[in-house]
Amino acid sequence: GYEQATTIIGLENLLLELEGPKGAMTRNSNWYFVSVFGEPSNTGRWSWRFEGHHLSVNYTIDKGEVVAGAPLLFASNPAEVKDGPKKGLRPLPEIEDHARSLITSLKEDQDKLAKQPRAFPEIKEGQPKADVGPPVGITADKLTADQKATLLKLLRAYTDRMPEEFAAAEMKKVTGTPDAKLYFAYSGTAKPGEPYTYRVQAPEFVVEFLNVQADSAKNPANHIHSAWRRLPIDFGLAE
Numbered sequence: 565g566y567e568q569a570t571t572i573i574g575l576e577n578l579l580l581e582l583e584g585p586k587g588a589m590t591r592n593s594n595w596y597f598v599s600v601f602g603e604p605s606n607t608g609r610w611s612w613r614f615e616g617h618h619l620s621v622n623y624t625i626d627k628g629e630v631v632a633g634a635p636l637l638f639a640s641n642p643a644e645v646k647d648g649p650k651k652g653l654r655p656l657p658e659i660e661d662h663a664r665s666l667i668t669s670l671k672e673d674q675d676k677l678a679k680q681p682r683a684f685p686e687i688k689e690g691q692p693k694a695d696v697g698p699p700v701g702i703t704a705d706k707l708t709a710d711q712k713a714t715l716l717k718l719l720r721a722y723t724d725r726m727p728e729e730f731a732a733a734e735m736k737k738v739t740g741t742p743d744a745k746l747y748f749a750y751s752g753t754a755k756p757g758e759p760y761t762y763r764v765q766a767p768e769f770v771v772e773f774l775n776v777q778a779d780s781a782k783n784p785a786n787h788i789h790s791a792w793r794r795l796p797i798d799f800g801l802a803e
Contacts, residue, residue: 565724565725565726565727568638568655568656568725569614569619569621569638569725571653571655572618572619572638572639572640572655573593573596573616573619574593575618575640575641575642575655576591576592576593576595576617577591577593578642578645578648578650578780579591579641579780580592582780582781590617591617595616595617596614596615596616596617596619597614597615597616598612598613598614599612599613599615600612601613604625606627606628607627607628608626608627609624609625609626609627609800610624610625611623611624611625611632611799611800612625618637618638618639618640618641618789619637619638619639620635620636620637620791621636621637622634622635622636622798622799623730624799624800626800630727630729630730631800632794632798632799632800633726633727633730633734633792633794634769634792634793634794634798634799635694635791635792635793635794635798635799636722636725636726636791636792636793637687637789637790637791638655638656638725638790638791639787639788639789639790640654640655640656640787640788641777641779641780641786641787641788642779642780642781642783642786642787643655643656643660643775643779643786643787643788644786646779646781646783646786647781656788656790658717658718658721658724659718659721659722659773659788659790660775660788662714662715662717662718662721663718663750663754663762663773664754665714666711666714666715666718666748667750667753667754667760667762668754669708669710669711669714670702670711674702674706674707674711677701677702677706678701678702678748678749678750679749679750679751680700680701680749680750680751681751682751683751683752683759683760683761683774683776684749684751684761684762684763684772684774686774686789687772687774687789687791692797692798692799692801693796693797693798694770694772694793694794694795694798696763696765696770696772696793699745699747699749699765699766700747700749700763700765701747701748701749701750701763701765702747702748702749703743703744703745703746703747704741704743704744704746704747704748705742705743705744707743707748712743715746715748715764716738716739718764718771719735719738719764719771720735720738722771722790722792723735723738723792725792734769734792737766737768737769738766738769741766741767741768745766745767746764746765746766747763747764747765747766748762748763748764749762749763749765750762750763752776756785757783757784757785757786758784758785759775759776759784759785760775760776760785761773761774761775761776765795766795767795768794768795769792769793769794769795770792770793770795771790771791771792771793772789772790772791772793773788773789773790773791774788774789774790775787775788775789
């Protein structure tokens with residue numbers, strides 16, 4: 565998680581080169597902020613946030629233990645550096661590679677369930693609820709053993725961004741979800757350079773992913789947004 569986050573921050577320098585100082589957006593690798601909510605303590609409840617362009621990391625601590633770690637958003641522009649000294653750099657490769665592997669493995673009848681007619685919308689900001697609606701797509705009980713293993717690898721790529729003990733607790737939510745209640749859905753294609761989105765949803769969490777925008781060098785579908793969110797509500801809040 566630390567390596568991915570610092571790589572994302574470092575891309576601000578590349579975006580500044582590509583867009584120039586008069587670009588529409590501020591590109592500054594120092595323009596990231598820490599916020600603390602409540603009084604840090606080993607006995608009380610408090611939270612902290614690290615946030616800036618393409619990063620939003622939120623943790624709630626109760627009695628010295630992390631009890632919530634959402635929303636957790638990592639994004640990357642470009643998803644893959646196409647030119648220059650950093651050519652080939654991919655800050656978030658696993659969340660694309662495992663998803664594409666799963667999509668291309670789907671048989672026709674499976675694909676009819678998983679593929680959606682429209683792209684999923686952009687990840688919502690500024691509200692404590694993901695508000696993604698009811699789950700859609702194919703359930704894990706309709707996947708083969710190999711396909712389900714790929715789906716678990718995809719979800720582990722998200723939890724691996726988290727502290728080890730908390731990541732293990734979140735993966736227990738994944739493996740403890742009945743297969744009939746774990747959904748995977750996507751739109752678009754799995755071909756590089758073509759837009760696609762996907763979503764993995766269970767009663768306690770949702771993963772949202774979009775690769776629909778061109779990067780700052782105008783390469784199509786090379787700008788990704790990805791988030792792990794807690795259901796029904798983020799930030800360790802009670803509904």
